[in-house]
Amino acid sequence: MSAAAGTTVWFAQHESRLVWRDWLSVITAGRRDRLRVVTIGIIAFVVFMHFVAYWVVGPYAGAAIDKQTLLTITTSALLSWMLMISQAMESITRAFYARSDLDLILASPVDSNKLFGVRIATIALGTTLMALPLAAPFIDVLIARGGWRWLGAYGLIVGMGVAATALAVGLTVALFRVLGARRTRFVAQVVAAIIGAAFVIGLQVVAILSYGTISRTALLQSKTLLALAPGLDNALWWPARAALGEILPLGAVLAASFALLAAAVAFVAPRFDTYAITAAGVGNASVVRSRRNAFRERLSPRGALRRKEWILLRRDPWLMSQTLMQMLYLVPPALMLWRGFGEGGSALQLVVPVLVMAAGQLAGGLAWLAISGEDAPDLVATAPVPPRFILRAKIEAVLSAVAIVFAPLVAAIAITSPWHALVAVAGIGVAAAASTAVQFWFRSQAKRSQFRRRQVSSRLATFAEAFSSIGWAATAAVASASLWLAIAPAVLALLVLGGTYSLSPRANNVW
């Protein structure tokens, strides 16, 4: 039954339909005939995750309510909450800047405040729904082994999703007011990414500096931190107590979260149209002048293509931030490296695979931009250059960018251990080449601005890229200790690549 037009319920129905169809499109990569396969895949993944969760959290299901338990739950929740805020900030920024239906809504005679209120609530729902499937296996295992009290963890997830959205709305609006519409789009997306990564990296950095290990557990189980933690009855533990099923803290967390969201809706919804109109007023870009001419010197077609790739990357701060954000995860291993000087090879055995993994991921992103994210595909395809030349130039641009990023780190390793540096160079090269190859096999024409969606265009390519990077990282880790033993993970990585190649679409109509 459809609600009366223009009412909040009617808008909610409209938004739900859009969200559902968008989600369906993302999950099936736009192909409805894949729905069955995707459903089976999701079920298999959920079952698998329950086994993982049993192994990870099973032993803690019967934990007593002490400082150690509360600290572990609070930290884990905080970690997830940071990611939720990051996700919600991205959604809010998109809602402000995407023109999709705003022109229609703002030009219509309906009360748009209702729609914007509903839209913010939908973002809260989306943020929560994104977190629930990931948390569910862990919570289910805790319930199965520790009893019904762990049901409270589901309530905590809902509260966290709602509060994260409220905070993200506040942060984005604050940026909007302080920086203006033009800068907010870029800054908000970078802030969102940093928030998502900062907490986990921060924990690792503190753990390395304090205990010389990259593991967060060492920090959370340290006597120093437990001594600094507040008493059991402190309100700081309420979210953790809510997860443990205590009714009063759970009610308080949920009430506070929904109150925050209600305040955000009441404050922002009436101003949403102003923000949206201001955001539209800045257009897609401001006038930027570039006097330096990068193409004036004599360049071969390959040289021109390489130069073009580097210039486009350099001039797109958002794209560069998205790509280099992966480099943030290199901070902890770099710190390990710093501490590892003079301690022999043990720390390096941990650092080398991390570098190899990061190189694979970075190369995957850059390769997508160079191979698939071509804004003028017709121009490049009609150039009098054999397609293999074009491809080679783009691959050179990717691999040289990866080399520039990793060269200083490898040089630092070489001072301590030339052998580890050699393994790192080989691993980085192979992982980067493998990710580039995966992107080449699964290339599909897209605008560079669609970078964010590259991972949903082919799930297989995304997983293949990740598993290949993991495989080469494992190979590098084993090779650091024994070259012969490294054959096994290398063969596995090659099998991943072989399987991926056999499943890839290789039809190419351009000649």
Added chain:
Amino acid sequence: MQHFAPPTPAALEIHGLVKRFDRPAVDGLALTARAGEFYALVGPNGAGKTTTLRMVAGLLRPDAGTIRISGIDALADPVAAKQIVAWVSDEPMIYDKLTPREYLEFVAGLWCVEPALATSRTETLLDWLDLAPHADERCESFSKGMRQKVALAGALVHEPRVIILDEPLTGLDAGSARQVKKVLRERTQAGGTIVMTTHILEVAERMADRIGIIAHGKLIAEGTLEELRHRAGTHMQADARDGGSLEETFLALVAEPAEAV
């Protein structure tokens, strides 16, 4: 002994061109455009115009048929064919983060134009298309018309012998459209060949030396406007037959059963 001048190859010769997707998009199409000619390809939506031109530009591989550009077999030697062809689509594909000047010199680099020559041609084209005041601004802030002019300048910077244009006037304001038409006319006067699809029949009527009408993937009529009027004569009113517009001629011809010329 009598000397004969070697026969000049046609700028574009297409024979038996076939491309099937779910259904035949181009079905045994044949056409010829002469050097220095402005050839307009018109037809209803889905007739196969864009598919044909994309195959000529090397963006799509035909299932069957031959394409020769200034005597070069474009299927056997695509790189040589591409050297003398330029392609401009209705949706200008340029790099937002490059300036028009950088874009033109990048295109010149792809076509191996000498840097000094590329610079001088760039300046000429920027002036010619009124882009000079914006030559050092990034294209991301440009309107559709300005982007289309940048794309057109890119097509001209390597001085191609054959320019393939797919609906180049779509979305342009009157002033920009007039500028583009002037530039194209000058190219043909300089000996270049233009092959263009358009929905704007008035443009084809005024600018084209010859017009090809395509329907259901086949060329159903080809010739000057006069020849087309004559061909369509039996289907038209007497007053329309004598000086009727291309629109009337076109509608009369596409109403005929599809058959190759």
